[in-house]
Amino acid sequence: MRVDLIVPESDNGIVAGRRVGLTVRVTHYETLAYATLYLDGEWFDELPAPPDVDCSTGCEFELGWQTPRLDEIVDEGSHQITVVIGDAFGYEGQASERVYLYDVPRVSVDAPDELVGVGWYDVETTVSDASGVELQFFVDNELLETDRSYRSNPGPGCQPSCYLLTRLDLRPLAEGAHEINVIAVDDFDHSANTSTSVILTDILYVSEIMVQGDWDPFSNLEVHLDLYDAATDVYLGSAPVPEVVMSEALYYPDAAFMRDSQTITAQELRNRELRVEVIEEDPFADDLIGLGPAFDVDSLDATEPMAFDSVSHLVLATGRPLSGD
Known part of the structure; x- marks a missing residue:
């Protein structure tokens, strides 16, 4: 039995883990029964059975080979593959070629x-x-x-x-x-x-804040900012700032304004006058720390902090200060 093997041509080799076609040419007088592939001299796989055709004067067919993924056993580089073709009576022929197996991420x-x-x-x-x-x-x-x-x-x-x-x-x-x-x-x-x-x-958020005064002498402060439409007094949302626990200290909370558990985007607030109220939370009645001046989101300037009532320093900004995953 004469067997010739043709492997796919490529400048780089064969990508490991992909299915390729191996071209086999056989000259034999009996019906072919099986095809076995060896990799570097070791049995690797039983290939699909050869077609039932007359190969007495020579025939050519393609066998599909699922190439191995590279691992600790099969590494990237040159390997020898051998295809063994046999008939029902045990007569065999074989052919070998070298292939370069490589991996791509x-x-x-x-x-x-x-x-x-x-x-x-x-x-x-x-x-x-x-x-x-x-x-x-x-x-x-x-x-x-x-x-x-x-x-x-x-x-x-x-x-x-x-x-x-x-x-x-x-x-x-x-x-x-x-x-x-x-x-x-x-x-x-x-x-x-x-x-x-x-x-x-982008969103509107509280970048820096400091309050003054003895608003809650018996415990830490609990502060949030309420956001309103300055023209209509419609409530738009709030920004909790739990970092603020005492007066006369500057905090950098990067706290977003939210409503109904949704972050308010800067785009939603554009083309309108806004104002904030700084609130100290109390179990009996909340205290107003400060009522801020009107502003719009596109004219905020971090270099010119707001100061009003008992709020000695407030910087509101637009941007993306949050972390996510």
Whole structure:
């Protein structure tokens, strides 16, 4: 029995884990019964049975081979494959070729469609590769610096997959839609990429606050800010600032204004005059610490803090100060 083997041609080799077609040419007078594949001299797989055709003057057919994923046993590099063809009487022929098996990262990213008020975001990336993988993040085609280097563990730790959390600083980006592209590069410089789109939405928040006066001499202060439409006195929402526990101290709460458990976006507040009331909570009756002047969200200036009544320092700002995952 004469057997010739033709493997798929590629400049880089064969991507491990993918199904490929092996072309086999056989000259034999009996009906072919089976095909077995050996990898580096060891049995590896029983291939689909050869077709029932007349090979007495030669025939050619393709056998599908599910290539192995790379692991501690099968590593990236050159390997010998041997295909053994046999008939029902036990007569066999074989042919061998060398193939280069290599791995490419498989990567996916999980992120919400919109991030409201979130400037620091822990994005979850799923990676699969036999070697170690490093991640690069691009936003709108610009490389985004992360707060530290993130890398998967090599070997079986990312087989079939592993999960990486990467903290991205999105605060410098403009409000609106952006594309996040993730490129995974393994130890052999093979790469893969994936992308997702996200909308970044600014909010109004309490950046800095200090109050004065002895509002609750028997316990810590419990302070929140109520937000109103300055023209209609319609209540819009509130921002709790539990960090404020004493007077004459400057706090940086980065507290968002919310209503019905939903964060209020800056866009919802644009084109209207607003005002805030600073309240000290009391079991019997809340105390008004200060009634603030009218303002609009687009003219806020962090370099000019508000000061009114018993509020000696208040900075309201728009942006994305929150962390999310």
